[in-house]
Amino acid sequence: MNSGMPPSKRFVMQFAKVVLREAIKFKTWVVLLFVVTSLVVLIAGVLSPKIYQSNVTVFADQAEPTDSATRERLTADLITSPRIIGQLVTELDLVEDPNNSESMDKAILAVISAVEIQPLGSGFIKIAYTADDSIHAYNVVSKLTDLIILDSIEANRRVSNESNAQIEKQAQAYKVEVQQAEEKLKQFNVADLVGTEKQTKEQLSATKQKIESIQLDIEETEIRITSLETQLSSESEFSAPKNPIDIDPPFRELRELIDTEKMDLASKKRRLKRTEAQLQEQLSRLERIAERQSELDELKRDYDITKTIYEGILARKEKARLSMPLDVEGLGVTYSIQEPASYPNKPMGIQFVHYAIFGPMLGFLLPFGLLAAYVKVDPRIRMPDKLSNLTDLPVLGVVPHISTPLAKRLLKSDVVFLCLFLVIVSGIYLSVAVAYQRGVI
Amino acid sequence: MTGKRARDQAAITSSFRITAPKVAKSNISDMTELDVIGAEELAAKKLISSGIENSSILNVFREIRTQLLQRSEGKNFILMVSSMINRAGTSLIATNLAAALALDKTKTALLVDCNLQNSSVCELLGVDPDFGLTDYLAGNRLDIDDVIYATGIPRLRFIPIGANLESGVEYFSSPRMKDLLGSLKDRYADRFIIIDVPPVGLTPEARILSEMSDFSVLVVPYGKVTENQVIAAVNAIGKEKIAGLIFNN
Numbered sequence: 055m056n057s058g059m060p061p062s063k064r065f066v067m068q069f070a071k072v073v074l075r076e077a078i079k080f081k082t083w084v085v086l087l088f089v090v091t092s093l094v095v096l097i098a099g100v101l102s103p104k105i106y107q108s109n110v111t112v113f114a115d116q117a118e119p120t121d122s123a124t125r126e127r128l129t130a131d132l133i134t135s136p137r138i139i140g141q142l143v144t145e146l147d148l149v150e151d152p153n154n155s156e157s158m159d160k161a162i163l164a165v166i167s168a169v170e171i172q173p174l175g176s177g178f179i180k181i182a183y184t185a186d187d188s189i190h191a192y193n194v195v196s197k198l199t200d201l202i203i204l205d206s207i208e209a210n211r212r213v214s215n216e217s218n219a220q221i222e223k224q225a226q227a228y229k230v231e232v233q234q235a236e237e238k239l240k241q242f243n244v245a246d247l248v249g250t251e252k253q254t255k256e257q258l259s260a261t262k263q264k265i266e267s268i269q270l271d272i273e274e275t276e277i278r279i280t281s282l283e284t285q286l287s288s289e290s291e292f293s294a295p296k297n298p299i300d301i302d303p304p305f306r307e308l309r310e311l312i313d314t315e316k317m318d319l320a321s322k323k324r325r326l327k328r329t330e331a332q333l334q335e336q337l338s339r340l341e342r343i344a345e346r347q348s349e350l351d352e353l354k355r356d357y358d359i360t361k362t363i364y365e366g367i368l369a370r371k372e373k374a375r376l377s378m379p380l381d382v383e384g385l386g387v388t389y390s391i392q393e394p395a396s397y398p399n400k401p402m403g404i405q406f407v408h409y410a411i412f413g414p415m416l417g418f419l420l421p422f423g424l425l426a427a428y429v430k431v432d433p434r435i436r437m438p439d440k441l442s443n444l445t446d447l448p449v450l451g452v453v454p455h456i457s458t459p460l461a462k463r464l465l466k467s468d469v470v471f472l473c474l475f476l477v478i479v480s481g482i483y484l485s486v487a488v489a490y491q492r493g494v495i
Numbered sequence: 496m497t498g499k500r501a502r503d504q505a506a507i508t509s510s511f512r513i514t515a516p517k518v519a520k521s522n523i524s525d526m527t528e529l530d531v532i533g534a535e536e537l538a539a540k541k542l543i544s545s546g547i548e549n550s551s552i553l554n555v556f557r558e559i560r561t562q563l564l565q566r567s568e569g570k571n572f573i574l575m576v577s578s579m580i581n582r583a584g585t586s587l588i589a590t591n592l593a594a595a596l597a598l599d600k601t602k603t604a605l606l607v608d609c610n611l612q613n614s615s616v617c618e619l620l621g622v623d624p625d626f627g628l629t630d631y632l633a634g635n636r637l638d639i640d641d642v643i644y645a646t647g648i649p650r651l652r653f654i655p656i657g658a659n660l661e662s663g664v665e666y667f668s669s670p671r672m673k674d675l676l677g678s679l680k681d682r683y684a685d686r687f688i689i690i691d692v693p694p695v696g697l698t699p700e701a702r703i704l705s706e707m708s709d710f711s712v713l714v715v716p717y718g719k720v721t722e723n724q725v726i727a728a729v730n731a732i733g734k735e736k737i738a739g740l741i742f743n744n
Binding site for chain 1: 540541549552556559563584715718720722723729734737738739
């Protein structure tokens with residue numbers, strides 16, 4: 055009797071001893087229950103359906119800033135879209151007849167129900183697929199990833215192509231305009247090589263000087279003629295009325311001089327007239343030159359503007375060509391694989407190994423648990439402590455359980471037999487478990 | 496059969512199963528003893544002896560003995576040993592208690608088998624008696640010494656149940672029984688009388704015999720009786736007549 059122990063510990067010790075004693079008493083049942091439980095659990099492990107899950111993590115990126123929640127939602131919508139899943143079931147041969155819409159719907163629904171989309175935040179999305187076949191699970195996830203990536207690339211390319219075509223069209227139009235402006239400019243320059251403004255202005259001033267000198271000449275000539283005529287008239291007052299035939303010789307000489315001067319004046323006047331006409335012509339030419347100049351400026355400006363626009367378009371085109379997937383308009387999402395599809399080597403949840411280990415454990419615990427419950431529930435007295443609390447009579451002694459040599463021998467032979475049985479069963483158990491685990495069975 | 500034949504058979508000592516000689520001597524030193532049975536042989540029958548290998552069981556009975564002697568203040572006593580059910584190990588415990596008392600060289604023990612049915616003490620002690628208690632109680636033919644047998648355990652004597660079992664209950668309640676027990680106790684001051692009695696409640700013997708005893712002990716077997724059965728047995732005999740309980744694993 056462990057009288058020195060605290061009551062609770064003593065109770066536990068006594069209880070354990072009692073359970074052990076009952077276990078020895080019911081040893082055959084304990085062993086049988088152990089064997090049956092272990093085997094039942096093992097069989098359950100063999101029969102339990104295996105579920106495999108394959109998963110992939112993708113990163114949804116977007117050129118235009120959108121919040122990651124929107125991208126994740128868009129991704130989930132894309133993945134579960136009948137278009138993508140339909141493509142998937144067709145390509146993986148998951149549908150009997152792709153032309154039958156009913157069986158197609160069924161196959162699509164079956165796939166969608168096994169797909170699990172889990173947003174991990176910051177644009178990362180985990181896609182998982184659960185199936186009773188590891189290869190199938192892996193194939194679906196891989197294919198699904200490929201499909202959404204291809205789809206996003208295709209969508210982006212489509213948007214990109216549209217905008218590129220527009221740029222190309224604009225570029226073509228402006229190219230023509232630039233060429234036209236260039237041509238006009240060229241023609242203009244060729245036609246107006248002579249008579250620049252400066253030349254014309256120089257000619258003009260020369261002409262003006264020429265006119266002034268001619269006018270001075272004319273004035274001098276007229277003064278000379280007037281003085282000569284005055285001289286002539288004063289001389290005729292004295293000698294004129296008599297007879298014209300009797301003209302005095304100095305008088306006649308003067309007359310001739312005046313005639314000469316008058317002829318000279320007339321020629322000078324003609325020259326002036328000519329030069330003035332030249333001046334007029336030069337003035338009008340200068341006016342024309344100014345007009346041409348403004349026309350040229352306009353052409354040049356036109357050319358420059360057209361050319362600048364054209365160059366801008368070319369630059370845009372080049373930029374678009376270089377960074378096509380990024381320079382996308384609209385809501386196209388780009389996907390990249392963050393974590394590639396995993397091949398599920400092990401089934402999900404409880405695995406066969408767990409069953410194989412859990413079986414013997416349960417097989418061990420169950421009979422002892424039942425015995426403990428039996429001892430606890432059974433009202434018959436098994437512990438002397440219960441007795442001492444029952445009446446105020448003293449417990450004079452606790453006679454230990456005595457085994458006679460015969461009883462010991464019988465127990466020993468029983469135990470040996472049971473151990474042998476256990477060894478055989480364990481051998482069978484282990485071989486079945488290992489064989490199944492290795493896939494032999 | 497007579498005591499003569501028993502004495503003849505006592506010569507056959509190689510066997511444990513012998514008929515014990517009658518004992519009627521007045522003191523311990525004069526007692527006729529059979530050849531002492533070895534400790535191993537006794538242990539095989541779950542009986543204690545001073546030479547026993549497993550001393551823990553010996554100590555348990557010594558401890559019980561001490562407590563009983565404390566209760567009787569060292570005087571000899573008539574102790575009834577009973578239980579609530581059959582096969583509780585009562586006879587074995589009664590025998591071992593007697594043996595424990597007999598370990599003391601200044602004491603003798605007399606074990607009285609009162610099991611009209613399921614008597615196992617004869618077999619336990621290896622005694623093949625001619626007469627027993629019921630034979631003695633049945634008539635005046637037998638002397639008390641005719642039914643007291645030696646056992647192979649020093650200082651332990653034994654009165655078997657006998658063959659006259661039909662009217663056992665009546666015999667037990669007779670004045671002759673009371674006189675017998677009284678004289679057995681009174682004749683030798685160093686003689687301790689242990690009576691092995693059938694279960695309380697199943698038969699009336701225990702109640703009758705407890706009246707004739709100084710006190711009783713009740714054997715509570717492991718995993719066989721409920722608390723209510725124990726309480727009922729205690730109440731049937733009366734708490735004041737019970738020295739205590741013995742839990743038998």
